[in-house]
Amino acid sequence: MADYDFQDIETRWQKRWADEGAFEVHEDPGKPKYYCLEMLPYPSGNIHVGHVRNYCITDVISRSKTMRGFNVMHPIGWDALGLPAENAAIQRGIHPEKWTRENIAGMKRQLQRLGFSYPWSREIATCDAEYYHWNQWFFLRMLEKGIAYRANSPVNWCPSCQTVLANEQAEGGICWRCKHQVQQRDMEQWFLRITGYQDELLDDMAELDHWPERVLVQQKNWVGKSPGAEVDFPVDGLEPIRIFTTRVDTIYGATFMVLAPEHPMVDTLLEGAPDAAARKERIARLRAQDRRARLEGQVDKEGVFTGRHATNPYSGEKIPIWVGNFVLMGYGTGAIMSVPAHDERDLEFARKYGLDVRVVVQPEGPELDGATLEEAYDGEGRVVNSGPFDGLPSEEAIPKMAAWAEEKGFGKATITYRLKDWLISRQRYWGTPIPVVYCDKDGVVPVPDEQLPVVLPPDAPFTGEGGNPLEKVPAFVNATCPRCGGAARRETDTMDTFVDSSWYFYRYLSPHKDDGPADTDAVKYWFPIDLYVGGIEHAILHLVYSRFWTKMMRDLGLVDLNEPVVRLFPQGMVHRHGEVMSKSKGNTIAPDDVVARYGADTLRLYILFAAPPELPMEWSESGIEGPHRFLLRVWRLVDRHAAAFSTEPLAEVPAELPPAARDLRRKVHQTIARVTRDIEERIQLNTAVAALMELVNEIYRLEEQVAEGPGRPGLREALETVIRLLNPFTPHICEEMWTRLGHRETLVRTAWPVFDEEAAREDEIELAVQVNGKVRGRITVAREAGEETVKAKALEVVAEHLEGKQVKKVLIVPGRLVSVVVK
RNA sequence: GCUGGUGUAGCCCAACUGGCAGAGGCAGCCGACUUAAAAUCGGCACAGUGUGGGUUCGAGCCCCACCACCAGCACCA
Structure with a gap:
């Protein structure tokens, strides 16, 4: 008997696939296409089991789709710009580029050792000037259209990463990368006007019917569309205070108003107020409260009365103006009208400070009483105590009252969003240089297309002493103004690396195109992406940016699509000892060790078998034995018959079969149906593997009875079906067995078994x-x-x-x- | 607190539109093979589906109320 020498088998087949360019693809109008995408890895140094899980799923789908006759695009690349490379440079004195290239080389070897079916000629690395050239090109197009702009605004500064961050990258006041708390700073920065697409991002979710609901919900929350009204409340001798409300129907119940401590009018209001100094000091304390705690509502409501009053423009009533820590400057106008009877937060505040509570919306049932109300009523009802609007149902009152404000000139209906424009400038070296220069005479001047790419200078100093290393490279900073030819200073900020990943899937289709980012015909052929597999942690980051980028490309006339991805499949994480497997937890498993011990095929099979792909998978040392034994079992089975079958002529399976052979044939065809469906429709790969195990068990049971006589062709059919169905999961061992059965062509070019319904039927x-x-x-x-x-x-x-x-x-x-x- | 997901054998997990709770694997037990053990081959056992109600001829699956764990959202006016 031949040993199952997986080291030998696997490396031999990997070499053959590489030599044959087995997974290279080109547009072929004669075949249906299938674009199977996985999230490209950051070259941190090692492929980890999480990546492996992701890539095993897409590899099974790609290989089976290929066998099913599709022209499959299944590319890989490197998200190669980013902070860890620069930190390595500071800590260890290795240039970011060297560090990155070495990591890529190592990780590429790891991927190849796992036998993934990539067209390696399409490999891209976003740190190639050939790639980031087009980031710059896109930036210039957006600059022309006003989508890219520079503005001064409060931004999130991460002291640990020494750079600013986009809003969604600092959720809850925490840096997404290093988990440090961010600071608020006023800085002039570059933004992309993603808010120009906010309604489309919401509306086009209707097209995303193969995206999981939980991702769409997250995105919807993040965009945070909230229709309401803005109303100005006049203040004697000052500018009116503008508030935003979603419930203008409750405005007659506004018994006070509250400004965010950071509101620009706070200081003005306090001037001339009694005890101004004391009030100022207490407000300063509110400002100093932990920002994250305030954002998350973790602090008790606290307020300070300014001593001033504003006029409710509807009722003409004077109401006190307070400053409160629960009102946020970053949302709406940073000022609210408080209607304690109909808003829980306002009620809490009003009870604490003894402010009036007035009911203005009366639901069905017993009459509400402001004095004794214990819970704010925030539902709908009939408007009361509201002058000319009395008696209207609240849903009718809202548009009527907003229209009234507009008519009288003190307000209007409006929509507020939580989404902010995408801040893309970073004060770091290892990113795409933003292609503009600053000229004393001409101001901000874009670098002309023909001067692109603006290339990162290789000789920047990585001292770790703060400041962008690019600023310390005179040859880079000192530029010529493209407009006047005079001296100019080059922009030293680089782009957010999420820019790179927003469109990389277009670049795979024409990775070396030098007169544009993507080839239109190739995009027409391959897009949209049929399946995108990756981690769900990118729900409001990469996946929103990518949707925006495609819409922007559409508006530039580059693509004819609203959405890039048809089906999104977020795979589950890998856990160990009940916790997420991660470097910081110190519970990682190195795929290399597993490959050395069991082989790539076993690792692949185990990862897919252990749990449904969308659920978390618990890594277990003993669990891997099962799939390994299964492969040995298949190997021995085929080994017993390979020599004989490889020299026998192929025979048809007769229609009339003895019972055992009939049973086997039925099982074979039932398995074809199950495995095909589990892979293609359900992406339920664990049950596909279980079905194959079942079939192999059945073959073992019936083997002796069908080995000779009329059932013999059925045995061969059974073996060859197992091999072909199993091939997407464990391609090396399957290729080897296939060859031993006498086949010359690789399984890569072999068709998927054909399901025969008649054969599968129970008698x-x-x-x-x-x-x-x-x-x-x-x-x-x-x-x-x-x-x-x-x-x-x-x-x-x-x-x-x-x-x-x-x-x-x-x-x-x-x-x-x-x-x-x-x- | 709100929304979603998950809860089935000692463990990981199956069960198509409501139709015999068990496919697969791990661990366990018994036999065969072996001087013996491992490996291998064959076989066996174990839960009534988180809890309590309801609908139905029939509920793991549907409905209601809870519990636990996970994820997301959360002072967004």
Whole structure:
């Protein structure tokens, strides 16, 4: 018997695939296409099991789709710009580029050792000037269209990363990368006007019917669309205070207003107020409260009365102006009207400071009383105590009252979003240089297309002493103004690396195109992406940016699409000892060790078998034994017959078969149907593997009975079916067995088995017979047996349970059971 | 607190539109092979589906109320 020498088998087949360029693809109008995408890795130094899980899923889909006759695009690349490379440079004195290239080389070796089916000629690295050239080109196009702009605004500064961050990258005041708390700073920065697409990002979700609901919900929350009204509240001798509300119908119940401590009018209001100094100091304390805690509502509501009043423009009533820590400057106008009767937060505040509570919306049922109200009523109802609007249902009052404000000139209906423009400038070296220069005479001047790419200078100093290393490279900073030819200073900020990943999937299609980012014809052929597999942690980052980028490209006339991805499949994480596997937890598994011990095929099979792909998978040291033993079992089975079959002529499986051979053939075809469906429709790869194990068990059981005689061609069919169905999961061992059975062509170019419904059909069916819901017997009937036959047989077999009782009903569920109801 | 997901054998997990709770694997037990063990081959056992109600001839699956764990959202006016 030949040993299963996985080291030898795997490296040999990897070499053959590489030599043959087995996975290279080109546009082929004669075939249906399938674009199978996975999230490209950051070259941190090692492929980890999480990546492996991601890439095993896409590899199975890609290989099976190829065998099913599709022209499959399944590319890989490197998200190669980013901070860790620069930190390595500071800490270890290795240039970011060297560090990155070495990591890429190592990780590429790891991926190749796992046998993934990539067209390596399409490999891209975003740190190639050939790639980031087009980031710059896109930036210039957006600058022309006003989508890219420079503005001064409060931004998130991460002291640990020494750079600013986009809003969604500092959620809850925490840097997404290093988890440090960010600071607020006012800085002039570059933004992309993603808010120009905010409604489209929401509306086009209707097209994303193969995206998981939880991702869409997250994105929807993040965009945070909230229709309402803005209303100006006049203040004697000052500018009016503008508030935003979603419930203008409750405005007659506004008994006070509250400004965010950072609101620009706070200081002005305090001037001339009694005890101004003391109030100022207390407000300063509110400002100093932990920002993150304030954002998350973790602090108690606190406020300071300014001593001033504003006028409710609807009622003409004077109401006190407060400053409160629960009002945020970053949302709406940073000022609210407070309606304690109908808003929980306002009620809490009002009770704490003894402010009036006035009911202005009355629901069905007992009359609400502001004085005793314990819970704010924030539902709908009939508007009361509201002057001319009394009696209106609140949903009708909202548009009427907003229209009234507009008519009178002190307000209007408006929509507020939580989404902010995408801040893309970073004060770091290892990113795409933003292609503009600053000229004393001409101001901000874009670098002309023909001068692109603006290349990162290789000789920047990585001292770690703060400041962008690019600023310290005179040859880079000192530029010529493209407009006037005079001296100019080059922009030293680089782009957010999420820019790189927003469009990389277009670049794969024409990775070396030098006169544009993407080839239009190739995009037409391959897009949209049929399946995108990756981690869900990118739900409001990469996946939103990518959707925006495609819409922007569409508006530049580059693509004819609203959405890049048809089906999104977020795979589950890998856990160990009940915790997420991560470097910081110190519980990682190195795929290399597993490959050395069990081989790539076993690792692949185990990862896919251990849990459904979308759920977390628990890594277990003993669990891997099962799939490994299974492969040995298949290997021995094929080994017993390979020599003989490889020299025998192929024979048709006869239509008439002895029972054992018939049973085997049925199982073979049932398995084809199950595995195909589990892979293609359900992406339920664990059950596909289980079905294959079942089939192999069945072959073992029947092997001796079908090895000789009319069943023999069926045995061969069974073996070859197992090999072909298993190939996407464990391609090396399958190629080897396939060859040993006498085939010359690789499985990469071999068709998927064809399902024969007739062969899969059961001839006899066993039915359970229930009496009043309890199984009391079972009968075996021919597949085509009529209802009467089934009924008679069923009643006969449970006769003793029917004695002395009256049969009320007999239900026959075809192929399942017979249910007898008696009384 | 809100939304979503998950809860099935000692463990990881199956169960198509409501139809006999068990496919697969790990661990366990018994036999065969072996001087013996491992490996291998064959076989066995184990839960009534988180809890409590309901609908139904029939519920793991549907409905209601809870519990636990996970994820997301959360003072967004």
